[in-house]
Amino acid sequence: MKKLRVGIIGAGMALEQLHYPAYQELKDHYEIKAICDINRGKAAEWARRLGLSDEDVYTDYLPMVMRPDLDVIDIMVPIEFNYKVTAEVAEAISETKKGIICEKPLAPTLEQAKAHAELPRKYDVPILIAENYRYNEETNILRDLVRTKRVGDICYFVQNRVACFPCEVGQPNKFPNREWRKHPDYPGGAIMDTGVHDMAALRHIFGPIDKLHAFGAPLHDGEYAPYGTVCVNFRFKSGVVGQFSFFAAGKEMQRPLVGLRIFGTTGMIYLEERDCGFINVAYNDGKTEQIPYRPQRGYYNELLNFYKAMIGQEPIAVSPELEYGDTKTILEILRSAEEGDVVDVDEGWDFIPIYDKARRAEEHADWPWL
Incomplete structure (x- = not known):
C-alpha cells in the first residue's frame, strides 16, 4: 500500500489530540515526514517523537511545503490564520500533485470564507476541511x-x-x-x-x-x-x-x-x-x-476519505465549497x-x-x- 507523506503546519493541541491519533491508526496509509511551527522547540519535540531529523523541522512553512518528498500538507493553525495559510500553501503547491487538509472553520470573515471556497478551483489543488462532525x-x-x-x-x-x-x-x-x-x-x-x-x-x-x-x-x-x-x-x-x-x-x-x-x-x-x-x-x-x-470516529474517517481521494478511489466528502455554508x-x-x-x-x-x-x-x- 502506498503511504502518503505528510508535512504538518502547527504542532499544537489539534495535532496532539485529534489528528495524530488518527494518523497512528492509519499508519499504513500515512507517514509524517516534516513538521513546522513558529515555536521551533515544539516542532523539534515532535520531530524527536516521530524519529525525524533536525532538517525536518521548520518555522517557515513555505520551504517545507515545496519539499518533493511530501504528498499532503496538514494545516492546524488558529482560526484567524486558516485562510491566509491555506491560500499561500495552495498557491505554492499549485504545480505539484500535493493535497491539503485544513481545520475548520474556513476563515474568520465571510469574504475570506468565500475566497477559501474558491481555492480548489483556482489552484487545482485538492483540499479537505477537517470538519469531524x-x-x-x-x-x-x-x-x-x-x-x-x-x-x-x-x-x-x-x-x-x-x-x-x-x-x-x-x-x-x-x-x-x-x-x-x-x-x-x-x-x-x-x-x-x-x-x-x-x-x-x-x-x-x-x-x-x-x-x-x-x-x-x-x-x-x-x-x-x-x-x-x-x-x-x-x-x-x-x-x-x-x-x-x-x-x-x-x-x-x-x-x-x-x-x-x-x-x-x-x-x-x-x-x-x-x-x-x-x-x-x-x-x-x-x-x-x-x-x-x-x-469520535470523524478524525479517522476524514483522513481515510482524503487518502482514498488522493489515490482516486472516491471524492473528497467535505470540501471548502461545502464547509463555506x-x-x-x-x-x-x-x-x-x-x-x-x-x-x-x-x-x-x-x-x-x-x-x-x-x-x-x-x-x-x-x-x-x-
Whole structure:
C-alpha cells in the first residue's frame, strides 16, 4: 500500500489530540515526514517523537511545503490564520500533485470564507476541511434516518448545546485554555469555534438553510464570545423547522440531556450527546429501538476519505465549497443576533442531498430556489 507523506503546519493541541491519533491508526496509509511551527522547540519535540531529523523541522512553512518528498500538507493553525495559510500553501503547491487538509472553520470573515471556497478551483489543488462532525458515525446515521423516513416526514427539531468554556480555562490539556481562544481575534469566539460543528451536523442532516432568526444574551465573564447564549430559529429549504440553543458559559446538570430531538409524523429520533454511543428511536405505536455507533470516529474517517481521494478511489466528502455554508451560517447567526432581523442563509440547493433535491423539486416546483 502506498503511504502518503505528510508535512504538518502547527504542532499544537489539534495535532496532539485529534489528528495524530488518527494518523497512528492509519499508519499504513500515512507517514509524517516534516513538521513546522513558529515555536521551533515544539516542532523539534515532535520531530524527536516521530524519529525525524533536525532538517525536518521548520518555522517557515513555505520551504517545507515545496519539499518533493511530501504528498499532503496538514494545516492546524488558529482560526484567524486558516485562510491566509491555506491560500499561500495552495498557491505554492499549485504545480505539484500535493493535497491539503485544513481545520475548520474556513476563515474568520465571510469574504475570506468565500475566497477559501474558491481555492480548489483556482489552484487545482485538492483540499479537505477537517470538519469531524460531518464524518462522525452518529451524524451519518441521523442523516440516513431522516433520508429514509424512519419516523415519517420530519416536522421539527430541537437541539441544546452546552459548553462550559470557563470550566476548562486553566486546564493545560483543554482547548479553551489557549490564549487565542480566550481572547479571540475572529467573530463569535467560542460560538464560531464550537458552534460551527453543530451547524455542520445540522446541515449534513437536513440540508441547506433557507432563513434563520437569532437572539443573544450578552456574555459577562470574559472575552471568549460576544454572547453567553444564543437561541436560533431555523427554516431549512427542505421544509424542516427547528430551534438550536448554544450555552457557552455553563453546565447542563439534569439527565437525560436535552440533546438533539427530531420529531417526525410517526415517531422521534433522539441523540443525547455525541459520546453516548447510541441513538434512540421511539415510535408513536410504542415501539423503541437503539442504534449503536462508535463515538469520535470523524478524525479517522476524514483522513481515510482524503487518502482514498488522493489515490482516486472516491471524492473528497467535505470540501471548502461545502464547509463555506457552515461558516456562513455562524456568521449569519451573529449578524441576526446583533441586528435582530431574519436573515437569508443559503442561496440555492447546491449542497442538498440528491434524494431531497429531487423530491422537493417535484413537490414544490413553484419555490424560487429550485
